[in-house]
Amino acid sequence: MAKFEGEIAFLGLGAMGFGMATNLVTNSLPVTGFDVWAPTLERFTQAGGSSSPTPREAVKNATYVVFMVATASQILSALFDEETGAIETLKQGAVLILSSTGPPDHSPNVRKLLDERGRSDVFVVDAPVSGGTIRAANGTLTILASGTEEALSKGRPVLDAMAGPNLYIIPGGLGAGTKVKMVHQVLAGIHIVMASEAMAFAAKLGLDTGKAYQALKEGEGSSWMLENRGSRMVVQDEKIHSALGIITKDVGIITAASRKSTTNPGFPLFLSSTTEQVLATGISSGFDRDDDAKLTKVYLPATPTLVLDLASPATSSPPTFSPEEAAKLKLVESAMKAVHLVSAMEAMSLGKRVGLDTKQLFEIIKGAAGGSWMFKERIPALLSGEWSTGGRTVGEIVDDVIDALTQANALKFPLHLTSTALQVLQLAVLKGLGDETDLAVSKIWDAPGEEGVLFPRKA
Amino acid sequence: MAKFEGEIAFLGLGAMGFGMATNLVTNSLPVTGFDVWAPTLERFTQAGGSSSPTPREAVKNATYVVFMVATASQILSALFDEETGAIETLKQGAVLILSSTGPPDHSPNVRKLLDERGRSDVFVVDAPVSGGTIRAANGTLTILASGTEEALSKGRPVLDAMAGPNLYIIPGGLGAGTKVKMVHQVLAGIHIVMASEAMAFAAKLGLDTGKAYQALKEGEGSSWMLENRGSRMVVQDEKIHSALGIITKDVGIITAASRKSTTNPGFPLFLSSTTEQVLATGISSGFDRDDDAKLTKVYLPATPTLVLDLASPATSSPPTFSPEEAAKLKLVESAMKAVHLVSAMEAMSLGKRVGLDTKQLFEIIKGAAGGSWMFKERIPALLSGEWSTGGRTVGEIVDDVIDALTQANALKFPLHLTSTALQVLQLAVLKGLGDETDLAVSKIWDAPGEEGVLFPRKA
Numbered sequence: 001m002a003k004f005e006g007e008i009a010f011l012g013l014g015a016m017g018f019g020m021a022t023n024l025v026t027n028s029l030p031v032t033g034f035d036v037w038a039p040t041l042e043r044f045t046q047a048g049g050s051s052s053p054t055p056r057e058a059v060k061n062a063t064y065v066v067f068m069v070a071t072a073s074q075i076l077s078a079l080f081d082e083e084t085g086a087i088e089t090l091k092q093g094a095v096l097i098l099s100s101t102g103p104p105d106h107s108p109n110v111r112k113l114l115d116e117r118g119r120s121d122v123f124v125v126d127a128p129v130s131g132g133t134i135r136a137a138n139g140t141l142t143i144l145a146s147g148t149e150e151a152l153s154k155g156r157p158v159l160d161a162m163a164g165p166n167l168y169i170i171p172g173g174l175g176a177g178t179k180v181k182m183v184h185q186v187l188a189g190i191h192i193v194m195a196s197e198a199m200a201f202a203a204k205l206g207l208d209t210g211k212a213y214q215a216l217k218e219g220e221g222s223s224w225m226l227e228n229r230g231s232r233m234v235v236q237d238e239k240i241h242s243a244l245g246i247i248t249k250d251v252g253i254i255t256a257a258s259r260k261s262t263t264n265p266g267f268p269l270f271l272s273s274t275t276e277q278v279l280a281t282g283i284s285s286g287f288d289r290d291d292d293a294k295l296t297k298v299y300l301p302a303t304p305t306l307v308l309d310l311a312s313p314a315t316s317s318p319p320t321f322s323p324e325e326a327a328k329l330k331l332v333e334s335a336m337k338a339v340h341l342v343s344a345m346e347a348m349s350l351g352k353r354v355g356l357d358t359k360q361l362f363e364i365i366k367g368a369a370g371g372s373w374m375f376k377e378r379i380p381a382l383l384s385g386e387w388s389t390g391g392r393t394v395g396e397i398v399d400d401v402i403d404a405l406t407q408a409n410a411l412k413f414p415l416h417l418t419s420t421a422l423q424v425l426q427l428a429v430l431k432g433l434g435d436e437t438d439l440a441v442s443k444i445w446d447a448p449g450e451e452g453v454l455f456p457r458k459a
Numbered sequence: 460m461a462k463f464e465g466e467i468a469f470l471g472l473g474a475m476g477f478g479m480a481t482n483l484v485t486n487s488l489p490v491t492g493f494d495v496w497a498p499t500l501e502r503f504t505q506a507g508g509s510s511s512p513t514p515r516e517a518v519k520n521a522t523y524v525v526f527m528v529a530t531a532s533q534i535l536s537a538l539f540d541e542e543t544g545a546i547e548t549l550k551q552g553a554v555l556i557l558s559s560t561g562p563p564d565h566s567p568n569v570r571k572l573l574d575e576r577g578r579s580d581v582f583v584v585d586a587p588v589s590g591g592t593i594r595a596a597n598g599t600l601t602i603l604a605s606g607t608e609e610a611l612s613k614g615r616p617v618l619d620a621m622a623g624p625n626l627y628i629i630p631g632g633l634g635a636g637t638k639v640k641m642v643h644q645v646l647a648g649i650h651i652v653m654a655s656e657a658m659a660f661a662a663k664l665g666l667d668t669g670k671a672y673q674a675l676k677e678g679e680g681s682s683w684m685l686e687n688r689g690s691r692m693v694v695q696d697e698k699i700h701s702a703l704g705i706i707t708k709d710v711g712i713i714t715a716a717s718r719k720s721t722t723n724p725g726f727p728l729f730l731s732s733t734t735e736q737v738l739a740t741g742i743s744s745g746f747d748r749d750d751d752a753k754l755t756k757v758y759l760p761a762t763p764t765l766v767l768d769l770a771s772p773a774t775s776s777p778p779t780f781s782p783e784e785a786a787k788l789k790l791v792e793s794a795m796k797a798v799h800l801v802s803a804m805e806a807m808s809l810g811k812r813v814g815l816d817t818k819q820l821f822e823i824i825k826g827a828a829g830g831s832w833m834f835k836e837r838i839p840a841l842l843s844g845e846w847s848t849g850g851r852t853v854g855e856i857v858d859d860v861i862d863a864l865t866q867a868n869a870l871k872f873p874l875h876l877t878s879t880a881l882q883v884l885q886l887a888v889l890k891g892l893g894d895e896t897d898l899a900v901s902k903i904w905d906a907p908g909e910e911g912v913l914f915p916r917k918a
Contacts, residue, residue: 252868259861259881266857268885273878274733276868281740283871285760301744301760398725402718409711409735412742419732420879422718426727432907448891 006063007032008158009086011055011078012100013040016129017068019136020099020162022047027139027161034058034078054084064095064158068129071249072102080113087117095123095155099143101185103253104178104354107147111174123151126174127159128181130369131166132242139164142368144177146170168364171357182254183351183361187370189251190271190343191225192292193278194417198226198336199233200299201404203306204413205328210234210311211319212329218318221336223372232293234311244295245288248279258350267353267445271343274420299414331407334400335418340374341397342421342441348379349445352455359383382442382455394433394440398425465522466491467617470514470537470545471559472499475588476527478595479558479621481506486598486620493517493537513543523554523617527588530708531561539572546576554582554614558602562712563637563813566606570633582610585633586618587640589828590625591701598623601827603636605629627823630816641713642810642820646829648710649730649802650684651751652737653876657685657795658692659758660863662765663872664787669693669770670778671788677777680795682831691752693770703754704747707738717809726812726904730802733879758873790866793859794877799833800856801880801900807838808904811914818842841901841914853892853899857884 010021013035024031025048032050034057035041041051052058055078059065065086067075075098079086098107107126114122124147131141143163145152152159152169159167170176198221202212213234217227232241255276258269282288282298297304321329347370351361362383366376401422408415424444433440442455469480472494483490484507491509493516494500500510511517514537518524524545526534534557538545557566566585573581583606590600602622604611611618611628618626629635657680661671672693676686691700714735717728741747741757749756756763780788806829810820821842825835860881867874883903892899901914 248871255868256865259864259885266885266888268882268889270882273882274875277873277875277878280868280871280873281760284758284873288871299743301740405718406715409714409739412707412739412747414736414739414743416733416736416875419736423727423729423732426718426725427903429725430727430904430906444886445889447889 005157007061009034009052009055009059009062009065010049011035011058011065011067011086012069012074013037013044014068014070015133016136018044019133020066020068020129020141021049023137023139024158024161025049029161032058032062055079055081055086056084056089059086059091059094060089062091062094064097064155065090066097066099066158066162068099070100072100072106075100075102075106075110076113079110087114087119090119090122092121093123093154095125095151095158097125097127097155097158099127099129101128101181101250101253102178103257104175104182107174107178123147123154124174125151125155125159126177127155128178129162130181130184135166140166142166142168142364144168144170144180144364146172146177147174168360170360172355176356179351179354179356180361180364182257183347183354183356184365184368184370185247185250186254186269186272186347186350187343187365187372187375188225189247189254189275189279190339190346190417191223191370191372192229192247193275193295194336194339194343195223195226195229196233196293196295196299197339197415197417198332199230199307200296201335201408201413201415202329202332203296203300203310204411205331205407206310207325207328207332208310208312208319209307210314211321212332213311214314214319215321215329216333216336219333220373220377221333221340223336223340224369226336228369229293232291233296233307234314236308237291237293240289240291242292243289244279244282244292247292248276248283248288251276251279267350269346269350270420270424271339271346271417274416278416330400331404335404335415337374338397338401338421338425339417340372341378342424344372344375344379345382345441345444348382348455349442353445382439385456394425394428398422398429401425464616466520468493468511468514468518468521468524468545469508470494470517470524470526471528471533472496472503473527473529474592475595477503478592479525479527479588479600480508482596482598483617483620484508488620491517491521514538514540514545515543515548518545518550518553519548521550521553523556523614524549525556525558525617525621527558529559531559531565534559534561534565534569535572538569546573546578549578549581551580552582552613554584554610554617556584556586556614556617558586558588560587560640560709560712561637562716563634563641566633566637582606582613583633584610584614584618585636586614587637588621589640589643594625599625601625601627601823603627603629603639603823605631605636606633627819629819631814635815638810638813638815639820639823641716642806642813642815643824643827643829644706644709645713645728645731645806645809646802646824646831646834647684648706648713648734648738649798649805649876650682650829650831651688651706652734652754653795653798653802654682654685654688655692655752655754655758656798656874656876657791658689658766659755660794660867660872660874661788661791662755662759662769663870664790664866665769666784666787666791667769667771667778668766669773670780671791672770673773673778674780674788675792675795678792679832679836680792680799682795682799683828685795687828688752691750692755692766693773695767696750696752699748699750701751702748703738703741703751706751707735707742707747710735710738726809728805728809729879729883730798730805730876733875737875790863794863794874796833797856797860797880797884798876799831800837801883803831803834803838804841804900804903807841807914808901812904841898844915853884853887857881857888860884
């Protein structure tokens with residue numbers, strides 16, 4: 001860990017921020033916290049931190065200022081509010097670490113506003129985080145840091161204290177870290193909804209959802225999110241691990257960023273956009289403060305507890321299935337594989353489009369919450385240019401997913417994401433983009449004259 | 460009307476079939492009815508018809524057999540059931556008029572099965588109907604008839620009696636009529652759901668839905684379905700005009716037909732597929748026997764009566780809006796215009812792909828339940844090849860619909876169809892398919908080497 005000097009101001013002590021700030025205190029670092037919610041501030045002083053009533057007060061002696069408020073616009077008011085903004089008291093050469101999730105142009109925008117105020121002396125690091133409250137409190141969050149070399153070097157001691165071995169330095173300048181997070185959240189968002197779509201479909205098919213979960217998470221349709229969220233669906237679990245409102249906000253940032261047409265050609269994000277609509281249905285149904293694993297209720301409005309009702313307790317031996325059950329399970333797995341294939345291509349194509357290093361992107365995502373069997377298995381060929389059909393043509397994958405949709409249609413069960421993935425796959429077939437599944441699907445996002453440029457074939 | 464000779468057997472006396480058969484009786488034609496539901500048969504004899512306990516009995520003396528049972532598979536059992544099927548007693552040279560809605564390959568399949576049974580003497584007319592129960596009873600249903608010239612000529616007297624001036628002879632051989640109906644139902648299905656999406660969005664925005672309806676139905680976002688279904692949304696109306704299950708069945712036939720990949724390259728139907736999922740959500744929510752105008756409940760799960768609650772009674776003067784209300788109304792209209800533009804292109808591209816005469820298709824649809832302002836306004840240029848931007852580039856339309864989605868996202872209101880239309884429009888922008896909106900969007904469905912073949916530009 002780089003040598004640490006100076007004090008830290010920590011703005012925003014929510015579930016994540018409180019853990020992060022307390023971890024810094026535990027590491028014997030001097031931290032002054034600020035939050036609009038007074039009881040939290042009091043808890044923070046009990047944990048050994050100092051507290052301050054405004055950002056302006058909090059940053060007075062700070063060499064480092066960590067921003068972990070809820071939104072990008074809260075960062076702007078913490079910095080620039082006329083009465084309480086930190087700008088007035090910010091020390092010469094202070095390092096601002098922007099960890100709240102915002103749009104990719106947020107940190108360059110903060111840089112610009114500081115420069116306009118004559119504060120080019122201040123350093124800015126774009127440092128979005130992920131990993132949940134436990135890793136926040138452990139100092140092992142994944143942090144995706146970007147900025148100038150000097151800013152990264154100055155901020156390093158605090159970044160190291162918050163991330164430990166999970167700090168990634170993202171090339172590409174200020175904002176690149178947020179772009180990586182955005183691409184990751186494309187996958188995380190889609191896969192959270194897909195975990196619900198799949199488990200609810202299994203229930204609608206009449207499968208034992210406990211056994212189905214055990215089998216699916218070991219198979220080719222698995223994802224980090226299925227494993228994680230699925231485990232909460234098949235046992236009684238009323239704890240709110242991650243509220244539906246959080247992933248809804250993250251997905252909204254992604255879709256908003258993809259919807260700029262006049263200044264920017266725009267970029268269709270088929271699955272992300274469908275994901276947004278399903279999440280909106282969840283919020284509109286009043287589930288915003290529920291855990292996001294409860295999204296199965298959106299798929300089963302008349303029988304909201306069906307996934308849990310049909311779950312037998314987990315056993316240590318692998319589940320067995322009758323031929324009829326195995327056929328049903330294959331329908332669910334086919335749906336998951338198709339969605340995860342298209343989501344992998346949608347995310348990587350977006351990453352390439354926004355100028356990220358796709359090899360690093362793959363390394364970061366493959367073991368993280370956005371990962372899936374499909375992503376890990378198929379992206380290496382996309383990156384190496386050494387294509388193969390992986391034993392399955394697009395047409396064959398289309399056939400499998402059609403079986404799933406046909407059965408769902410007969411049951412009048414909505415397969416929002418699966419249906420969207422099928423349209424993309426069918427478009428790849430119609431356009432004759434080739435039998436090599438991943439490549440064919442990735443070409444959907446090629447711009448004209450750019451065929452094979454996003455992901456070139458090895459000569 | 461062509462000269463009429465012989466008796467009629469009428470199989471299937473549901474809401475539509477009863478009206479159709481009774482109309483034939485009213486025209487002094489001899490009709491023997493069959494239905495599995497005994498009380499209906501009794502009502503039919505009270506109305507002056509004869510009744511029969513099985514199809515086999517019913518057709519004994521019939522020169523014409525009209526099939527108006529619920530599904531294509533019920534036609535097969537009415538014909539071929541071992542104990543009760545009509546095949547055994549069918550008169551030499553009888554004319555079968557297949558009016559139940561089935562997949563496009565249904566009537567050629569009946570033809571094949573008859574030939575295999577040595578009944579090449581029997582004539583088959585593919586004759587799907589639309590127009591609702593009132594026009595069924597009036598003898599003014601729209602009928603889309605196809606088959607050999609001889610079959611059409613033989614069947615003509617009965618077709619005329621059922622359709623009056625609304626009989627269309629569809630070129631292309633047996634099954635072409637059902638293809639036209641299928642393309643029409645693509646639009647009808649999408650527009651039914653869009654009417655709910657739009658009116659629920661207006662309510663979510665806090666508009667007076669009565670005034671919004673009055674304005675929208677006169678504007679560029681209007682559709683036959685908005686006008687018809689919308690009128691039932693803004694007044695208390697518990698009558699079931701058309702149950703949700705009916706359009707759900709029709710849309711399912713379309714999406715199933717589009718999902719054949721190995722034998723057929725498949726054809727992505729973006730909006731139809733999204734429509735199917737929204738309808739499935741409605742059915743899963745227990746609304747299958749509700750009128751399909753009640754689909755607004757799917758969009759407003761927490762406030763299912765909001766559209767009606769916010770509706771002021773209609774007045775004779777045109778509604779007026781404050782600038783703020785007008786801005787909200789524009790969001791709703793932008794969403795409708797985008798969806799109706801893409802639906803028009805999705806439907807016409809499908810029509811072209813399945814080999815229909817697109818000029819006739821346009822003539823049939825423009826005044827029918829699948830029509831919309833957008834369809835009527837923009838398809839003529841597509842068909843004439845005399846393109847123009849219509850004053851709006853794709854990019855500009857994309858901008859408008861982004862405004863709508865941004866606001867919906869802020870309200871956490873799902874815009875399923877609007878979001879899907881945006882992906883298609885954004886893909887057209889990304890692919891550089893040109894500024895001429897309709898043409899650009901239609902090119903999405905071009906196969907490779909076929910650019911400009913579906914809808915060629917005039918030299």
